[in-house]
Amino acid sequence: MSVTERRELLFAAAVRVLERDGLAALSTRAIVAEAEMSLASFHYAYETHEQLLVEIIAATIDGELSAGLAGLGDAAARTPREAIHGALTSYLELVRADPGREQGMFELTQHALRRPTMTALAADQYAKYHAAAAELLDHVAKRFEVTWSVPTADLARLVIAMTDGLTLAWLTSRDDEAAARLITLTTDALLAHLEDS
Amino acid sequence: MSVTERRELLFAAAVRVLERDGLAALSTRAIVAEAEMSLASFHYAYETHEQLLVEIIAATIDGELSAGLAGLGDAAARTPREAIHGALTSYLELVRADPGREQGMFELTQHALRRPTMTALAADQYAKYHAAAAELLDHVAKRFEVTWSVPTADLARLVIAMTDGLTLAWLTSRDDEAAARLITLTTDALLAHLEDS
DNA sequence: GTCTATAGCCGGATAGAC
DNA sequence: GTCTATCCGGCTATAGAC
Numbered sequence: 376m377s378v379t380e381r382r383e384l385l386f387a388a389a390v391r392v393l394e395r396d397g398l399a400a401l402s403t404r405a406i407v408a409e410a411e412m413s414l415a416s417f418h419y420a421y422e423t424h425e426q427l428l429v430e431i432i433a434a435t436i437d438g439e440l441s442a443g444l445a446g447l448g449d450a451a452a453r454t455p456r457e458a459i460h461g462a463l464t465s466y467l468e469l470v471r472a473d474p475g476r477e478q479g480m481f482e483l484t485q486h487a488l489r490r491p492t493m494t495a496l497a498a499d500q501y502a503k504y505h506a507a508a509a510e511l512l513d514h515v516a517k518r519f520e521v522t523w524s525v526p527t528a529d530l531a532r533l534v535i536a537m538t539d540g541l542t543l544a545w546l547t548s549r550d551d552e553a554a555a556r557l558i559t560l561t562t563d564a565l566l567a568h569l570e571d572s
Numbered sequence: 573m574s575v576t577e578r579r580e581l582l583f584a585a586a587v588r589v590l591e592r593d594g595l596a597a598l599s600t601r602a603i604v605a606e607a608e609m610s611l612a613s614f615h616y617a618y619e620t621h622e623q624l625l626v627e628i629i630a631a632t633i634d635g636e637l638s639a640g641l642a643g644l645g646d647a648a649a650r651t652p653r654e655a656i657h658g659a660l661t662s663y664l665e666l667v668r669a670d671p672g673r674e675q676g677m678f679e680l681t682q683h684a685l686r687r688p689t690m691t692a693l694a695a696d697q698y699a700k701y702h703a704a705a706a707e708l709l710d711h712v713a714k715r716f717e718v719t720w721s722v723p724t725a726d727l728a729r730l731v732i733a734m735t736d737g738l739t740l741a742w743l744t745s746r747d748d749e750a751a752a753r754l755i756t757l758t759t760d761a762l763l764a765h766l767e768d769s
Numbered sequence: 770g771t772c773t774a775t776a777g778c779c780g781g782a783t784a785g786a787c
Numbered sequence: 788g789t790c791t792a793t794c795c796g797g798c799t800a801t802a803g804a805c
Contacts (some may be wrong), residue, residue: 376770379622401598403799413772415801424799482682488675488743489594501744517640536737536754543736544729546685547698556726557733564761573788600781610790612783621781772805779798786791 381420384410386434389427394475398482401428429496430482436500455519459565462511463538463558470542471551501535508534516569523525525568537561578617585697586624587632591628591672594670595679598625626693629680633697652716658764660710660735660755668748705731713766722765728756734758 388410393401403424407417421427449465452458470477484500487493508531516522522531541561545554585607590598600621604614619625646662649655667674681697684690705728713719720727738758742751 393646397682402797406798413573414799415774418800442615447758452726461753464771481678484744485594485675485679485742486596489596497744500739510772518583529750529757531756532750533757534740536734538737540733540735543681544698544733546675547681547694548773553726553729557729560722560726560730560761560765561625563764564757567760567764568757599779601779611781612790613788615782616788770805772803774801775805776801777799780796782794784791784793787789 378420381412381416381417385412385417385420385427386430389431390435390479393431393479393482395513397475398486423483428483428508429493432487432496432500434492435483435531436503455515455569456562456566458515458519460558460562463541463561464555466538467529467541467545467554467558470545474546478546493517496563504535512565520572521569522569522572523557523568530568534561538566548554575617578613579682582609582614582617582624583631586628587676590628592737594672595676595683603652610646623684627679629684629693629697632680633700634678640711642734652712652718652766653759653763655712655716657759658723660738660758661752662691663735664738664742664751664755667742671743675743686688695721701732702728705729706744709762714766718766719769727762727765730761731758735760 385406389401389406391407394403395498396405403417404414407414407429421430430434436551449458449461452461485498487497487500505528507528511535512523512527517553541557543553544550544557582603586598586603589602589606593602600614601611603624604611614621618627636740646658649658679728681694684694684697702725706724709720709724709727713724734754738751738754741747741754
């Protein structure tokens with residue numbers, strides 16, 4: 376087996392363990408067991424356990440972005456409200472479909488914030504979240520020929536803060552109706568800063 | 573030393589370790605070292621390590637509430653906008669003054685969500701957050717003789733989601749100006765649902 | 770290359786001396 | 788009651804057989 380193939384298998388196994396059992400259970404032993412390998416073979420692909428963690432954080436950033444906010448580009452939306460409401464709703468669907476995944480993201484962020492060598496990763500993670508949200512807000516403005524009366528960089532932070540808060544609220548309560556109302560309130564908050572060009 | 577006194581000392585030491593070093597470092601050994609006790613004496617006050625964790629989660633809920641949203645009752649505020657903006661700002665000050673504390677809260681929530689025996693605690697935690705936020709929104713409405721056009725229970729979820737999102741944004745970026753703008757946007761979002769009685 | 774076996778450390782919990 | 792010493796298990800990492 377090639378080193379790169381082994382890395383990919385271990386990486387995929389690690390993501391499964393993280394989502395299913397949480398970061399606290401993401402030991403080297405759990406990973407190789409999930410990948411059905413021997414313990415020693417882990418270090419043939421990765422130097423240290425922490426190195427895999429770093430790679431997971433870095434990689435999950437991009438995946439999260441494309442999946443979570445893909446709904447914003449939804450071609451079926453006929454108004455800015457539909458576009459934004461639909462995007463937030465499709466994000467919530469993602470959380471509902473795989474709660475462990477979003478929980479794993481939070482755990483990774485918290486973990487990174489606690490280690491000096493990894494805090495930059497957490498900062499990068501959120502910088503990319505904000506950039507992606509801003510890009511999609513710009514996309515909505517362009518598509519519907521409207522303009523945001525507040526810098527999209529600021530509105531993007533509002534979007535990300537709300538998705539984080541929405542996720543935590545749903546994870547702790549599992550209340551779909553309350554989450555739907557929260558999405559509507561968030562949509563209202565964003566649309567208040569939209570004006571015709 | 574009485575059992576209750578020992579419990580209090582261990583509890584306080586555990587909170588210090590949690591805030592300073594994080595949940596992952598909150599071992600029984602670390603706690604007794606912080607409290608300057610022997611290892612065995614821990615189990616004279618608490619049956620298990622998990623029992624202390626449960627107690628910390630339960631107790632920190634109330635403390636967080638009273639401290640975090642105390643600004644909403646600020647007597648100096650002369651308008652609803654000042655009251656809400658001031659409350660969110662004073663909450664952010666709390667986060668800035670003690671980032672480790674808020675991080676510890678997130679870590680406890682994530683931890684509780686992963687163990688079946690503790691998920692109810694996380695649900696209680698957020699239910700109490702929401703109830704407290706609703707109560708304070710009601711307080712603002714009463715004091716300034718205005719009414720909320722949306723159930724305060726729903727607006728309360730918006731408040732809590734935003735404080736969570738705001739906290740994560742600040743923890744990852746340490747950007748005070750961006751946080752201030754986020755607070756202004758949040759204040760706007762809430763005031764949009766305020767009308768004269 | 771790949772495995773078994775193990776070193777060395779830290780974890781929670783407890784036995785037993787005093 | 789309070790401590791030291793220890794059990795036992797899980798952890799990361801690596802040595803060494805093949």
